[in-house]
Amino acid sequence: MEEKEWIRTELKREERQKLEQRQYSVLQVLTNGRVWWLTSIYFGISLGINTFSIWAPQLMQSAASGYSNSAVGFLVMVPNLVGLAAMIFVSRSSDHYLERRNHVAIPAIIAGVGFVLLGTPHSPFFSVAFLSLLAIGVSGASSPFWALPNEFLTGFSAAAGIALINSIGNLGAFVGIYAIGAISSRTGSIYRGLALAAIPLLVSATLVILLPRRARSNLVTLGK
Numbered sequence: 001m002e003e004k005e006w007i008r009t010e011l012k013r014e015e016r017q018k019l020e021q022r023q024y025s026v027l028q029v030l031t032n033g034r035v036w037w038l039t040s041i042y043f044g045i046s047l048g049i050n051t052f053s054i055w056a057p058q059l060m061q062s063a064a065s066g067y068s069n070s071a072v073g074f075l076v077m078v079p080n081l082v083g084l085a086a087m088i089f090v091s092r093s094s095d096h097y098l099e100r101r102n103h104v105a106i107p108a109i110i111a112g113v114g115f116v117l118l119g120t121p122h123s124p125f126f127s128v129a130f131l132s133l134l135a136i137g138v139s140g141a142s143s144p145f146w147a148l149p150n151e152f153l154t155g156f157s158a159a160a161g162i163a164l165i166n167s168i169g170n171l172g173a174f175v176g177i178y179a180i181g182a183i184s185s186r187t188g189s190i191y192r193g194l195a196l197a198a199i200p201l202l203v204s205a206t207l208v209i210l211l212p213r214r215a216r217s218n219l220v221t222l223g224k
Contacts, residue, residue: 029157030164037211038148038161041104042169044204045145048111048138050173051197052079055180056131059118059190063127078128083135090140094147101208103144108205111137112198119195137201148211172200 029035056079061072086107094103114134122130146162153161180193187193 026157026160029153029161032161034152034212035149035161035164037207038145039165039168041204041207041211042145042165043172043175044200044202044207045104045108045138045141045172046169047172047176047197047200048108048115048134049142051115051176051180051194052131052134052138054177055190055194059194060124060127060131062190063122064124067124075124075128076131079131079135082132083139086136087139087143091143094144100144100147100151101211104141104148105205105208107137107140108201108208109137111141112201112205113137115194115198115201119191119198141204145208176200 057072057076060076061069064072064075067075090103090107094100097103111134114130114137117130118127118134149162149165150158176197180190180197183193183196184190
């Protein structure tokens, strides 16, 4: 009970600190450069998450052509379980050290490396290994990323900013699926498309590292 009360007290204190800073309207939040910077970061992360979800079964089926559909399903399940464990581990580490940037950037780089390694034909074993590496990256980067907007947004401005980041950033899913499908149709192979999918994730990692640091005096809240 004491720990829960301490957490509630800390959350209220942080909320008060944000609300005491200079206030902006929701419209100003939607045109805020930092919010759009985060939107660009999430674009690459979203592309990675959805590319993994959509193309992993087809990639595994291609690499394990002699296996039954059930066996392919079990093989695809392995990277997802690894990704789940990575998400929990990275999230707990990020909260423990109260650090977000590196906990987003490093997994994003790992995911980019995973895409590059997946960009060449290989055996079922290496497909599972590289898909697991990709799952570690995209799953690990996702949770600490969503702590970044809450570092400077609160109230209705937080709702507006997060909605913008999520809605525009999710276009990365459409772009990734369409681009890899188009490249696969032209080349007759999914591997080149997967290798190119590494670029947005590496860009996202770079943008996280370069994310401008704001003083508390510039925290954004909802204006009256």
